[in-house]
Amino acid sequence: MVSVQSPPGRGERPYTRVLLLPAIAMAAATGAAVALVTAPARLAVGWCGGIATVLVIATAAEAVRRGRALRKQRGEHARHSAHLEQRIAAHEHELVRFSREIIPAALQLLSTGESPREVIRKLGLANPEYRDLPAPQAETLLTVLKIVDREVTMRDAAARSFVSVARRVQAIIHQQAEELREMEEDHGRNPEVFDDLLRIDHGNALIGRLADSVSVLGGGRPGRQWPEPVSLYSTLRGAMSRILEYRRIQLSSIAKVSVKGIYVEPVIHAAAELLDNATRYSPPQTKVHVTATEVQTGVCIEIEDGGVNLNEEARARIEGMLEAAKAGVDLQDIGEHPRLGLAVVGRLCTAYNMQVSLRASAYGGVRAILIVPSQMITHEPGVGLAHGIGATGIPMTVGIPEGPKRAPKRRRPTSPKIPATVSLEDDDVPEVTEWTPNGLPQRRSRVKMPLAERLAQQEANEKADREAAERGEYNPWAAVAEPEPKPLRDMSAPDAPGKGLEAFWEGLKQGIEPGTHPTDFIRNPTKYLHLLNDPAPTEADDEGDLK
Amino acid sequence: MTPPQRQRRDPAPEPPPPQEGEGKVRNPERMYVVAGPDGERAELDLVTLIVARATDPPPSASPEQAAVLRLCAAPLSVAELSAYLHLPYSAMGVLLTELLTAELVQARAPIVRKQRTDRSLLEAVMNGLQRL
Numbered sequence: 242m243v244s245v246q247s248p249p250g251r252g253e254r255p256y257t258r259v260l261l262l263p264a265i266a267m268a269a270a271t272g273a274a275v276a277l278v279t280a281p282a283r284l285a286v287g288w289c290g291g292i293a294t295v296l297v298i299a300t301a302a303e304a305v306r307r308g309r310a311l312r313k314q315r316g317e318h319a320r321h322s323a324h325l326e327q328r329i330a331a332h333e334h335e336l337v338r339f340s341r342e343i344i345p346a347a348l349q350l351l352s353t354g355e356s357p358r359e360v361i362r363k364l365g366l367a368n369p370e371y372r373d374l375p376a377p378q379a380e381t382l383l384t385v386l387k388i389v390d391r392e393v394t395m396r397d398a399a400a401r402s403f404v405s406v407a408r409r410v411q412a413i414i415h416q417q418a419e420e421l422r423e424m425e426e427d428h429g430r431n432p433e434v435f436d437d438l439l440r441i442d443h444g445n446a447l448i449g450r451l452a453d454s455v456s457v458l459g460g461g462r463p464g465r466q467w468p469e470p471v472s473l474y475s476t477l478r479g480a481m482s483r484i485l486e487y488r489r490i491q492l493s494s495i496a497k498v499s500v501k502g503i504y505v506e507p508v509i510h511a512a513a514e515l516l517d518n519a520t521r522y523s524p525p526q527t528k529v530h531v532t533a534t535e536v537q538t539g540v541c542i543e544i545e546d547g548g549v550n551l552n553e554e555a556r557a558r559i560e561g562m563l564e565a566a567k568a569g570v571d572l573q574d575i576g577e578h579p580r581l582g583l584a585v586v587g588r589l590c591t592a593y594n595m596q597v598s599l600r601a602s603a604y605g606g607v608r609a610i611l612i613v614p615s616q617m618i619t620h621e622p623g624v625g626l627a628h629g630i631g632a633t634g635i636p637m638t639v640g641i642p643e644g645p646k647r648a649p650k651r652r653r654p655t656s657p658k659i660p661a662t663v664s665l666e667d668d669d670v671p672e673v674t675e676w677t678p679n680g681l682p683q684r685r686s687r688v689k690m691p692l693a694e695r696l697a698q699q700e701a702n703e704k705a706d707r708e709a710a711e712r713g714e715y716n717p718w719a720a721v722a723e724p725e726p727k728p729l730r731d732m733s734a735p736d737a738p739g740k741g742l743e744a745f746w747e748g749l750k751q752g753i754e755p756g757t758h759p760t761d762f763i764r765n766p767t768k769y770l771h772l773l774n775d776p777a778p779t780e781a782d783d784e785g786d787l788k
Numbered sequence: 789m790t791p792p793q794r795q796r797r798d799p800a801p802e803p804p805p806p807q808e809g810e811g812k813v814r815n816p817e818r819m820y821v822v823a824g825p826d827g828e829r830a831e832l833d834l835v836t837l838i839v840a841r842a843t844d845p846p847p848s849a850s851p852e853q854a855a856v857l858r859l860c861a862a863p864l865s866v867a868e869l870s871a872y873l874h875l876p877y878s879a880m881g882v883l884l885t886e887l888l889t890a891e892l893v894q895a896r897a898p899i900v901r902k903q904r905t906d907r908s909l910l911e912a913v914m915n916g917l918q919r920l
Contacts, residue, residue, distance in 0.1 A: 418818075425819055429876020432829060436878070439820040446818060471816060474851065479816030487821055493848060509816055698897045739916045746920075 256302060263301045267294035339378055343371055347386055351393075357386035404459035410452040412643060415465070417445050420650075427652055443482070450483040450517075453510055454585045463506035470499035470621050473533055473540065479505070480512035486520040495533045496540055504593065504617040511589045511597070514582035515544050515609045523548030523606055530604075539615040548606040551599065559583065559599055567591045586611075593617065819879055822852055827882035828889075832866050834877065835898040838884060839863040842892055852883055853892070860893055 271290025278286050343364070350360040361383060365372035374382065421442045428434040453463060471479070474495045481487040500508050519529045527547035534541050551559070566587020590597050594614050602608035709716045749760075761768075838860050845854040852873060859872060870880040887893045 422819075425876060429870075429878050432878040432881065435876060442818055443820050467816065475817050478821050479818075482816070482818040482821045492850075505816060695897055702896060739919055743919060 256305065259305050260298055260301050264294060264298050267297045335375070335378070339374075339382075343374070343378075343382065344385065346371070347382060348389065351386055351389060357383055357390050360386055400459045404456050404461040407452045407455040407459065408461065411449065411456065413645060414445055414449040414452060416645070416647075418442065418449070421445060423652070443487075446483045447485060450510070450513055454514070454581060457510065457585050457588050458581075463510060465506050467502040467505040469502055470619050471502065471505045472497075472499045472622070473618075476500050476505055476508055477512060477531060477533065477542070479509045480516055483509070483513040484517040484520060486525070487516075489520050489525075489527070489529050490516055490531060491528045492531050495531075496535045498535065498540060498618050499621055500613070501617055501619050504613075507589050507593045507595075508613055508617065511586050511595060511611055512542060512544075514586050515597070515611060518582050519544050519546035519548070519607065519609065522546065527606075536612070538612060540613045540618055542611040542613065544609040544611070545602045545604050546606040546608075547602075547604045550605050551601050551607050556599060556601075563587045563590075563597060563599075819875075822850070822875065823879035823882035828885050829878075829881040830885040830888055830895070832881050832884060832895060833897070834865065834867040834870075836866050837863040837896050837898055838866060838869060838893050839896070840893050846892075849892075853887055856883065856887060857892060863896070865898065 267290070271287065271294055274290055275283050275287045346367070347360050347364055350363055351357065355363065361379065421438055425435060425438050425442070428438065457463070474492065477492055477495060481490045481492075484490075516529065516531070523529065523546035529547075530543075530545045532543050534543075562583050563586065566584040567590060586597055589595065595617075596610075596612040598610050600608045600610065706716055758764075838856070839862070840857045840860040842857065843861065845857045849857070852875070855873060856869060859869060864872075866877065866880055866884065869884075870877050873880065875883065884893065884895070888895060
């Protein structure tokens with residue numbers, strides 16, 4: 242504690258020394274006056290002088306006393322104010338520490354999922370200085386933590402309810418996609434129905450993407466997983482299938498790699514959002530070009546549109562939007578982002594360590610670059626490219642609830658499905674489609690063209706073929722030109738069909754009187770019993786008989 | 789004293805690893821991307837024969853188009869193509885129409901077996917039977 246007292250001795254001179262000077266002066270003045278005045282007045286003057294001296298001394302003594310009291314009080318005051326200032330400084334220090342150290346530490350602990358009381362307890366454990374907080378501070382801290390906790394819980398609950406609604410929508414969409422897929426198989430022969438089904442399927446996919454977006458922004462995981470690697474081409478076509486104007490997308494020179502099954506959905510979703518942006522912000526008659534090349538860090542998917550060029554300001558704004566999204570966008574902030582897609586892309590990029598950037602394109606539009614890291618890529622053949630073909634796709638759902646338990650439809654396919662087990666090689670099994678009145682199966686030709694017309698067409702085709710052959714052109718149909726019927730065999734030749742059988746019969750007829758049926762011995766066995774006793778004819782005889 | 793355990797804000801449990809599919813071709817494409825619903829369809833029958841005019845598919849061809857061109861080196865019917873590609877007939881129609889427009893394939897009505905062949909075969913059978 243700093244002392245503000247004046248050094249001792251300066252103001253503490255004894256009364257006698259202080260009062261001596263006025264007393265001596267007064268006494269000297271009184272003595273001089275007594276000496277100067279006339280004798281009769283001397284007594285009075287002496288008295289007066291004495292009294293005055295005493296009064297002066299008394300006054301001086303009082304003044305000195307008061308002065309001392311004043312000085313003492315001032316000292317007290319200075320000490321007091323210094324003490325107060327010190328306390329203020331200490332309080333300020335406490336407040337600064339409270340606001341800059343304790344509350345952030347407490348909030349950090351709270352964000353790890355502790356309850357407010359736990360946070361305060363752990364705070365004391367972590368740093369002993371924080372253990373004995375003054376009661377008001379502790380109370381304030383508890384109140385603040387409780388309020389924050391409640392708000393966080395409420396936000397959490399809101400986000401969770403969003404995600405859970407989105408997941409339910411996803412479930413229904415998923416189920417519907419499966420059913421649509423079956424319907425497309427069932428009615429594949431019926432172009433009108435088929436086209437309508439495709440339109441519904443497309444709309445369904447659009448709803449699905451929206452539900453996926455809400456789920457991703459709410460911190461959920463993509464609801465689907467693919468069991469096997471999917472080729473990048475199929476993945477990008479999957480992304481195409483989820484946007485409105487998929488016809489404007491042009492895939493060219495896509496790297497021959499596959500995306501690992503569990504990462505297919507994030508790549509599809511991020512690419513779909515970027516493709517959607519590209520088609521949305523470019524003129525409707527322009528194409529959007531997509532290329533994918535392998536780079537050091539993985540695969541680089543470039544999406545170029547022919548839209549409005551991105552000036553530096555807009556680019557900075559969009560990059561800022563992406564950065565904000567990467568840092569984590571709350572569902573509550575969605576209203577401020579008209580470009581919901583970029584928020585989703587940012588979220589997905591953070592979650593899966595992908596990189597995205599937007600640049601000015603050589604076409605004059607925007608070039609979006611999505612870099613998929615190499616750990617998400619595999620060089621195994623994807624399901625799509627293994628067959629080179631095929632557009633079937635039913636993923637498994639993960640973490641999304643089951644779809645509504647709808648009664649299964651009794652399907653009446655207008656075109657039969659070909660099960661995978663049936664070999665396409667032997668198609669000799671007649672397909673029974675109708676039954677005749679007497680219960681026999683009837684095979685109905687599905688060819689719509691009447692035979693006469695087909696024959697006429699055949700004639701025309703053959704004529705065209707002949708002309709082409711005369712002109713010496715390559716004719717791809719030559720391979721299937723009808724094979725010339727083989728000339729019938731010469732029935733007199735020794736190896737003609739049926740000759741062996743004939744010889745057999747001839748052999749049987751040997752030794753039987755003419756007019757008897759060759760198999761007569763089966764009908765009347767008793768008649769031939771004598772043959773059992775006869776010696777068997779020699780081999781030489783048999784040989785000779787054949788000729 | 790054990791601290792009260794709270795459930796919220798826990799990370800969601802990891803989803804189970806994906807199981808093996810039931811042998812289906814699994815792939816995220818939808819059918820309308822392969823063959824658009826508004827595509828034109830030429831008059832193609834199930835038995836119409838398709839043959840490729842070019843052996844090498846152009847680089848811009850989609851996998852399906854490339855597969856059709858590969859398969860159709862020798863003429864194949866639309867029904868066979870549809871079965872090999874696992875694509876419904878209607879989708880096949882759009883796909884083939886695109887290829888026909890691009891003049892990459894040719895279509896032709898199927899070959900009809902003539903009565904003449906049948907007659908000679910029948911005669912042969914008849915001869916054989918008469919010899920019995």
